[in-house]
Amino acid sequence: MAAEDPSVSGVSGRYATALFDLARDEKSIDAVKADLDQFSAMLADSTDLARLVRSPVFSAEAQQRALAAVLEAAGISGISAKFLKVLTANRRLFAVADVIRAFNALVARFKGEATADITVAETLSDKSLDALKTALAKVTGKDVTLNVKVDRSIIGGLVVKLGSRMVDSSLRTKLNSIKHAMKEAG
Known part of the structure; x- marks a missing residue:
């Protein structure tokens, strides 16, 4: 599916496709999209969160602790929270904006x-x-x-x-x- 859309390629495309497939199987596409949209808005509004996401200075453990606190405070849980934690553990949190964009493209195509x-x-x-x-x-x-x-x-x-x-x-x-x-x- 990712190969059909040039906006859904590379590392971000692979993560977005995996998340989309899981959300579709769990029948929670809309909930995951809402959580990711909320996280994206938080990222746009907070320079501290943007720095946490993009800076290689923070260790994976420090990023995971901070992200867990942010997700809990925002009420983001379930598949979305687990996915963001996997991105962090794999040191790919810097690509989260591209992953969210690619996920939204997959959702749009799925919904026509x-x-x-x-x-x-x-x-x-x-x-x-x-x-x-x-x-x-x-x-x-x-x-x-x-x-x-x-x-x-x-x-x-x-x-x-x-x-x-x-x-x-x-x-x-x-x-x-x-x-x-x-x-x-x-």
Whole structure:
């Protein structure tokens, strides 16, 4: 399964695939995904946790003790906690963000979902988001989840990345194209 999706490869892909297979067999995919999403959010919010995860300075034992306390405080248990502890014991905790990303890709494929990364110049209305979601669902034939990011530097328009496809209709890109064409003409 991992070989079909380039985002699910390497060490992180192997760990994510093993976790996905176990969660599927235990009929706990949604619970594991929720736990991993919670851990991912904690990782994004805490510089101390990020340092613990990424720094090779901490011994495996120190990482395990600290991780156990974090998981207990967060209420993360079961398969998810055991999996994170295995990553730690195998000295692969530094790859946890990639593993979570790969696991989420496997879950999305399993559920027939797709995720689109959308970059816009300003916040879209709910009506515009729904229209975009509907249009992408028609193109892919799947339920599409939108990850929307606001980047004022694109000036206007939007950039849509869905799987390996990208459509850049940003005003910045169009202006750069005109600028480049004018340089070659002159």
